[in-house]
Amino acid sequence: MTSVLILPGWQGSGPDHWQMHWVRAHGYTEVVQNDWLRPRRGDWLARLDEVVIDAPGQVVFVAHSLGCILVAAWAALSAHTQRVQGALLVAPGDTEAPELKERLPGWSPIVRQRLPFASILVGSQNDPFCRADRAQALAHDWGAQWVDAGQAGHINADTSLGHWPQGHALLQTLMKE
Template sequence: MRATVLILPGWQGRGHAHWQMRWARLHGYTVVEQNDWLKPLRGDWMARLEETVIDTPGPVVLAAHSLGCILVAAWASVSRHTARVRGALLAAPADTDAATLKDRLPGWSPIPRQALPFRSLVVGSQNDPYGPPQLAQALAQDWGARWVSPVEAGGIHADSSLGDWPQGHALLQTLHKD
């Protein structure tokens, strides 16, 4: 059975031009909608992801961006439903431990560092304003994920001029394989 792709946007959600929204439109992927994109509560976001995974028939693949990556790690540390996840693409994890984000995103620190119980890829950027490449690479190691670093892709968001981000989609496809 082909896995359902769940799109997990980051803080403030994502606009129409973001690669995640493009993927949702182009490929019919499911966007996990949160109640509050501007003042995200970790517990609320985790509960929403848990409900979505439980309610989705068959296996799932997660495509997370920024705060969505931290959500995946937090959720995986407590969920009893992680076996439903075939894999996760984690693009540009946000540094919620940094003072600049810690104050704006209370409750999202510390970043969970235990190994993820499913296959995962962390994609970082050399010039990400919300998460330095050293952090993304360290998280990949801690999470037991494969590290992939594009060249100068900013925050790997709509302003990064990635369009449909075909390279990212090709990485996502590798997670569908058993």
């Protein structure tokens, strides 16, 4: 059995976000954080560790934005990384960029060590929260396969992806590995 854990970013993922479409359509588990507006890294790390420990079987992460930064930080600290089969990392938020660093204190520097599990990072050429070259650099540092989504913005509800079948196909690839 594989547990798919949905990791929204800062401010959560609203009902029209592809992550929430996947929760409803496939029964995946959203990792609910206690404060979506003022995310505290230590709280988010502890919550993710709890959910991984309690999840049945192996785990696959589906992270968006700040959720990607969370996965990297968690993987560097947790004693439970062997439970993770893989991670789909979508549109990481660049918490080292001045505009986000100021709004999300405690989330920089971004952990850059190689992830101990398979991963795919999907980035966009026009993401307002992470330049494409920065997303590619994160993919390289984390050992993730890079997928260029083209002109897809922040790859969220604002980009009208709906169920985002292309992303779900990438998730299926990770789950087969």
